[in-house]
Amino acid sequence: MTVPDPPIVDISTLSLAEILPKPDSNVTKIPSYTRRDLYEERQTPEAGIGAFATKDIPSGTRIFCEEGILMLPDEAGQVELYNAVKALDGAREKMFWELAASTKPSKNVEWIDEVRQICDEDISSTFNDLIASYEQAWSIYETNRFTCKPLDNDAEKSLGIFPQSARLNHSCSPNVFHRYNPVIDRLTVHALRDIKVGEELLTSYIDICHPTAVRRHILKHWGFRCRCSACDSPDDDEDYRRKKIEDLFAKINKRRAKKGKISEKDCRRSLGNVVKCIRLLKKEGMEETDTLGLVYAEGVRLGMMIGDEDEQESMVEWAEKAVEVERKCLGEDSKEFIAAVHLLESVRNKNKSNDNDVDVDVSTKAERS
Ligand SMILES: C[S@@+](CC[C@H](N)C(=O)[O-])C[C@H]1O[C@@H](n2cnc3c(N)ncnc32)[C@H](O)[C@@H]1O
Numbered sequence: 001m002t003v004p005d006p007p008i009v010d011i012s013t014l015s016l017a018e019i020l021p022k023p024d025s026n027v028t029k030i031p032s033y034t035r036r037d038l039y040e041e042r043q044t045p046e047a048g049i050g051a052f053a054t055k056d057i058p059s060g061t062r063i064f065c066e067e068g069i070l071m072l073p074d075e076a077g078q079v080e081l082y083n084a085v086k087a088l089d090g091a092r093e094k095m096f097w098e099l100a101a102s103t104k105p106s107k108n109v110e111w112i113d114e115v116r117q118i119c120d121e122d123i124s125s126t127f128n129d130l131i132a133s134y135e136q137a138w139s140i141y142e143t144n145r146f147t148c149k150p151l152d153n154d155a156e157k158s159l160g161i162f163p164q165s166a167r168l169n170h171s172c173s174p175n176v177f178h179r180y181n182p183v184i185d186r187l188t189v190h191a192l193r194d195i196k197v198g199e200e201l202l203t204s205y206i207d208i209c210h211p212t213a214v215r216r217h218i219l220k221h222w223g224f225r226c227r228c229s230a231c232d233s234p235d236d237d238e239d240y241r242r243k244k245i246e247d248l249f250a251k252i253n254k255r256r257a258k259k260g261k262i263s264e265k266d267c268r269r270s271l272g273n274v275v276k277c278i279r280l281l282k283k284e285g286m287e288e289t290d291t292l293g294l295v296y297a298e299g300v301r302l303g304m305m306i307g308d309e310d311e312q313e314s315m316v317e318w319a320e321k322a323v324e325v326e327r328k329c330l331g332e333d334s335k336e337f338i339a340a341v342h343l344l345e346s347v348r349n350k351n352k353s354n355d356n357d358v359d360v361d362v363s364t365k366a367e368r369s
Contacts (some may be wrong), residue, residue, distance in 0.1 A: 030186060062189070066163075066187045078137070106135075144163075144166035149180070162189075166167075171228040175191065177203065182335070184333050193287070252274060264306060275299070288325070293325035296321050303347075
């Protein structure tokens, strides 16, 4: 038996134009802000500058809502970057040059010939200084850039520098979550849980579902060895759980990407993976949009496809949790939050129509008796 895709508005079916404020609406562009009342930057013993809470910060608080000072397409190289930095106004250019530079020089040196051609006067000392500046700019860029690609994937600019957020250090058990929000054209950083005064605000630069050895390898790019609780944990079970999450998540995503009809058996199998994945994610405290939010939403979709009436209440609960996760990680102006609200409405409407069907049935029986 195959079941059709349910009529759910999920993230991949929403276009940006559908949720952007209409030109005649009163919604104005959100100003950039960083909640300097909540944190301060200071030097750490081993990780350069970091950001530390100066007050208790409740879970879900938006700490940054920041405009990029520089955004470039994925394929931009050293020359495009340097030109973009030189085109910044004085204050922004200074901000850029003050950021950390941790990555090693690029092995690709073709750009040096390009710079040589630009310099008519190839006076070697000046030229060498210039090359050093290009390399420093590139290292700053690689150390601090954030992905800005809107979910529509038609973005011209897709990597950006956000100077306040760039001071956030990494942890594989982060307490804040960052994401570029194309709806408001800002990078937002939200508290993932209650953060106590004095705690460092730590985001994750990488996919934290990977096991420790893989995370370590990827983090070499930033030139440090992570000493977070997940990386230093003597508990092998934790690594096992993350590997299991990664595998389950890959299976769930593979199913999600499949178009067309799906057998009920496959639906039930995938729903089983969703249930296991949710349990493990919670155990690991991994409550972000990219994992838990996505898994809840997929669970609801699968549950609606299967259509077991006694599971409908659980589907509403999961859809409500997906809304909570998106609100906490991304805020109510995000596309993900709006999609989760649509999903919740769909599942509630489906329940209502099921209840009405039951009513009709009952009244018909009553009339007959
Ligand atoms: C985006 S910057 C973060 C801010 C940086 N600490 C600074 O001084 O501006 C990334 C760099 O910070 C350092 N860093 C980030 N997280 C770290 C960690 N958990 N342990 C050690 N160094 C870290 C690394 O040098 C990394 O390349």
